[in-house]
Amino acid sequence: MKLNDEEQAMLAGELGEPRRWAIDHMMRVGAMFDAEDLVPVAQAHMMADPESLGDAGVTFLEVLSAHPADEIRVAVPMITDPRGVDLEYYRPLGQTEEMANLERRFIAACSKMGILMTNTCINYQTIMPPVQGEHVAFGDTGVVIYCNSVLGACSNFEGGPSALAAGLTGRTPRYGLHLSENRKATKRFVVRQQPNELTDWGVLGAVIGKLSGSYWEVPVVEGLETIPTSDEIKHLGAAMASYGSTPLFHLVGITPEAPTLEAVGGETLGAIEVTDVQLNALRSSFGGRGDKVDVVVFAAPQLSLVEMQQVADLCAGRKVHPDTALIACTSPSIYYEAKRLGLVEAIEGAGGKVLEGTCFYNQYAREIGEANGWTRLLSNSAKIVNILGGYGYQPALASMEACVESACAGEIV
Amino acid sequence: MITLKCHPGIGEIVEGEALVADDDFSARYDLDRINGVFSRPQHKLHGQSYVDKILVLNTSKGGVASAWMLHEMKSRDLAPKAILFNRANTILAQGAALAQMTMCDRFEGGDVTGLIRSGDKVRVDPKQGLITVER
Numbered sequence: 001m002k003l004n005d006e007e008q009a010m011l012a013g014e015l016g017e018p019r020r021w022a023i024d025h026m027m028r029v030g031a032m033f034d035a036e037d038l039v040p041v042a043q044a045h046m047m048a049d050p051e052s053l054g055d056a057g058v059t060f061l062e063v064l065s066a067h068p069a070d071e072i073r074v075a076v077p078m079i080t081d082p083r084g085v086d087l088e089y090y091r092p093l094g095q096t097e098e099m100a101n102l103e104r105r106f107i108a109a110c111s112k113m114g115i116l117m118t119n120t121c122i123n124y125q126t127i128m129p130p131v132q133g134e135h136v137a138f139g140d141t142g143v144v145i146y147c148n149s150v151l152g153a154c155s156n157f158e159g160g161p162s163a164l165a166a167g168l169t170g171r172t173p174r175y176g177l178h179l180s181e182n183r184k185a186t187k188r189f190v191v192r193q194q195p196n197e198l199t200d201w202g203v204l205g206a207v208i209g210k211l212s213g214s215y216w217e218v219p220v221v222e223g224l225e226t227i228p229t230s231d232e233i234k235h236l237g238a239a240m241a242s243y244g245s246t247p248l249f250h251l252v253g254i255t256p257e258a259p260t261l262e263a264v265g266g267e268t269l270g271a272i273e274v275t276d277v278q279l280n281a282l283r284s285s286f287g288g289r290g291d292k293v294d295v296v297v298f299a300a301p302q303l304s305l306v307e308m309q310q311v312a313d314l315c316a317g318r319k320v321h322p323d324t325a326l327i328a329c330t331s332p333s334i335y336y337e338a339k340r341l342g343l344v345e346a347i348e349g350a351g352g353k354v355l356e357g358t359c360f361y362n363q364y365a366r367e368i369g370e371a372n373g374w375t376r377l378l379s380n381s382a383k384i385v386n387i388l389g390g391y392g393y394q395p396a397l398a399s400m401e402a403c404v405e406s407a408c409a410g411e412i413v
Numbered sequence: 414m415i416t417l418k419c420h421p422g423i424g425e426i427v428e429g430e431a432l433v434a435d436d437d438f439s440a441r442y443d444l445d446r447i448n449g450v451f452s453r454p455q456h457k458l459h460g461q462s463y464v465d466k467i468l469v470l471n472t473s474k475g476g477v478a479s480a481w482m483l484h485e486m487k488s489r490d491l492a493p494k495a496i497l498f499n500r501a502n503t504i505l506a507q508g509a510a511l512a513q514m515t516m517c518d519r520f521e522g523g524d525v526t527g528l529i530r531s532g533d534k535v536r537v538d539p540k541q542g543l544i545t546v547e548r
Contacts, residue, residue: 028510032423033503052441052478056488139477159480159504161511176503214472215502245474245502362478387475390442390453
């Protein structure tokens with residue numbers, strides 16, 4: 001890989017051990033993907049919850065952050081994905097002091113490095129959305145697919161270690177979606193059944209993700225008759241990334257790189273129809289009417305202010321069933337807005353709980369499920385129902401409205 | 414003995430027993446990492462231990478968490494020795510780089526999940542992109 005003088009100095013350790021580690025890490029990854037050089041990035045976003053870090057990951061960060069201040073300060077603005085423990089509310093969930101302490105140690109290490117603890121997977125709605133053509137190093141597959149597809153920014157899926165390396169150096173290896181030739185469509189889908197609400201968009205994303213099948217496929221979608229809202233396209237992308245490891249999609253006439261099918265090279269691809277059978281099969285694989293519900297979850301991605309209002313409106317004047325829990329996860333910045341506007345009060349007044357800066361599936365989902373006796377889980381997120389099967393849950397999928405109704409009834413309505 | 418060529422990968426030379434499925438991989442979605450087994454009911458390796466195995470799978474799926482998770486699994490000695498994919502995604506490669514776990518992909522002979530069988534004795538040389546298989 002070709003390195004400039006500054007990068008060579010980093011590799012030689014002249015700018016400290018943390019930046020030497022970072023360049024070395026990028027060279028290993030870059031070699032696997034045939035990167036020829038590094039590309040400067042404007043921002044980095046790191047996924048690192050204590051469940052995935054473990055003591056080993058937290059210790060790694062602590063050792064890195066113990067170096068002198070000028071060697072550990074991140075080189076570009078760097079923010080974080082949701083945490084695994086809401087430090088204001090973890091004992092009632094059955095999370096332990098050990099989990100909270102891992103979280104505290106991690107936050108302390110990051111803060112020393114100048115990392116902003118934004119704790120959000122909707123930074124493109126709440127912090128600083130990238131602009132078209134900008135290179136960034138973002139973690140969280142939902143963040144990456146949104147910023148690539150909807151905003152036209154350039155990012156690969158950057159796992160925590162690579163996002164950290166990008167933050168320390170202000171660079172990332174130039175491969176994958178940093179190269180324009182990899183942003184052209186490779187699979188062409190035609191949609192007939194129009195999505196109506198958030199869950200429909202998630203189901204459509206899930207089916208296209210499944211049919212796309214790998215990180216290296218770029219789906220282009222024709223046939224949509226409405227322009228999705230930011231929340232709708234967020235659910236479309238999050239589910240597509242979750243089911244397909246897909247980092248980029250194009251919607252013809254809607255997303256910025258696809259004003260036409262030809263603009264993304266889609267005209268030569270055979271059209272694959274997304275059928276009602278596929279959409280209905282994906283829905284019906286999750287739970288059925290009359291099944292008891294232990295926990296209703298709104299998360300993955302975290303809720304925007306608009307979604308918080310929608311949940312609050314549905315909860316107003318209602319009571320969640322005593323044997324069922326209702327949890328909504330949002331970012332710290334949205335939490336404070338929602339608190340100020342009375343939305344948190346409306347949800348919690350009905351017996352729900354709003355968690356700040358976490359996302360249900362990355363907050364020790366297995367352990368909190370066991371501690372609370374939760375197995376039957378209902379959500380409007382196609383992404384979360386995909387993930388939680390592996391964590392011992394029996395997940396079911398329904399619209400936001402049906403989720404709140406079911407939470408109040410204690411069973412799927 | 415069979416010799417397979419692939420794209421140069423990450424990590425050191427390792428030897429071990431293969432565990433193979435025509436399925437995908439996510440450390441977050443598919444594994445019970447505490448007990449070292451595949452836990453997602455839909456996964457073709459459900460219930461099987463991946464510890465010290467050479468995993469051979471189609472591609473990597475799911476969230477970015479897998480990048481930290483490989484490092485965490487390795488720190489407790491409850492990790493596969495290597496993972497071979499038809500095609501890795503970025504996250505698993507990044508995770509392998511941190512964890513110093515061996516990983517290769519893009520095999521010249523076609524679908525690697527058909528070229529290697531569970532129980533085969535496998536040697537992976539990632540720098541050369543060379544896999545030797547004994548059965």
